[in-house]
Amino acid sequence: MICKLILALILLTSCSGAAERSGGNPGQREEQEGIVTGADQVESYVPGLEGKRVGMVINQTSIIGNTLSVDSLLALGVDIKMIFGPEHGFRQNASNGAIVRDEVDPQTGIPIVSLYGKNRKPSKAQMDALDVLIFDIQDVGCRFYTYINTLADIMEACAEYGKQLIILDRPNPNGFVDGPVLDMRFKSGIGKFPIPIAHGMTMGEFAHMLNGEGWLANGVKCDIKVVRMENYTHDLYYELPVNPSPNLNSQASIILYPSLCLFEGTIISQGRGTYTPFTVLGAPELKGQYEFSFKPVSIPGMSEAPLHRDKICYGIDLRDYDIKELHASGRINLQWMLELYKAFPEKERFFDASQSPAMGRIEALIGNDVFKKQVMDGLSEAEIRKSWEPGLSDYKEMRKQYLLYP
Secondary structure, X not given: OHHHHHHHHHHHHHOOOHHHHOOOOHHHHHHHOOOEOOOOOHHHHOHHHOOOEEEEEEOOOOEEOOEXXXXXXXXXXXXXXXXXXOOOOOOOOOOOOOOOOOEEOOOOOOEEEEOOOOOOOOOHHHHHOOOEEEEEOOOOOEOOOOHHHHHHHHHHHHHHHOOEEEEEOOOOOOOOEEOOOOOHHHOEOOEOOOOOOEEOOOHHXXXXXXXXXXXXXXXXXXXXXXXXXXXXXXXXXOOOOOOOEOOEOOHHHHHHHHHHHHHHHXXXXXXXXXXXXXXXEEEHHHEOOEOOEEOOOOEOOXXXXXXXXXXXXXXXXXXXXXXXXXXXXXXXXXXXXXXXXXXXXXHHXXXXXXXXXXXXXXXXXXXXXXXHHHHHOOOOHHHHHHOOOOHHHHHHHHHHHHOOOO
């Protein structure tokens, strides 16, 4: 084991690092050069896995160097008994919301248990076959992105069955805090905890918050070990080396996601059914008001039945938007919502989720039942933001005690 560990460290040292793996431009590499993810710090956790039966909660973002962590750890002699896959599957081959079935990984022969099918957390039999679990999934820092729910489910299972959870921490590309805190009357699968839209936490920090605030079922506490990153700060502009899910397939989509996902509660397409999702906005009814257009179609593995399927949508093109400026602002952009509501000709249809199964409820996405009326009444962004207080400021104060990074 020690020889293999030394070999791994040599290989990792010879890599150019997470920054150069990102494929970003030279300026981008300089900004995030030096970040060492938790997964890359094999010397911090691999020795403690010797002789243990290991389960891994991972997907395609779980890499060590340029290699999937399961392959790297197997090469180091770690006894991996089971893989647990979240929404979109272990190798990112399922659309948003699609049922993911259990299978056997053809490359390693390890059983893969879906946590986005009939079960949302491991069973007693599965946990009894393991001594420790590793959680290593790239998040994007939003309340409605389901990987934080997977983390909570895994923590509850570990607490219930007396297993330690090792969290290999990764950067939050949207490390700011903004948006209304969820009114728990609107708790759902895309909002389970009283946090704002952009929660400003890494997975390791959020795990400490789940424990500390008693948000796990029955107030249980999970035995967690967070392998912290090196050289990370919350305001760092970080370009992900691997796409976190099928419809977040570019850096632009990841940075725009906190703002544009709210449109899933409207009649406006966010580009699902195109190869540039979450970078365009539009609807057929806006023809004549905008020159830019796109047509959503069925794309297997991304969006099989998108809103406005096979119809030309007219609206806003954000593919070349200055995402670094948006990131630096540390705020969700509400102006696009206000503009498109004003432009849409049939106001009563804008938020009506009964029109299509591809539409969600704006109340679940924004986290309250006042936002819709605020938009319809023509309130300004400043007036809408004022209504987020004091909840947002209270959350920011509470968050401080769980931060692991500046």
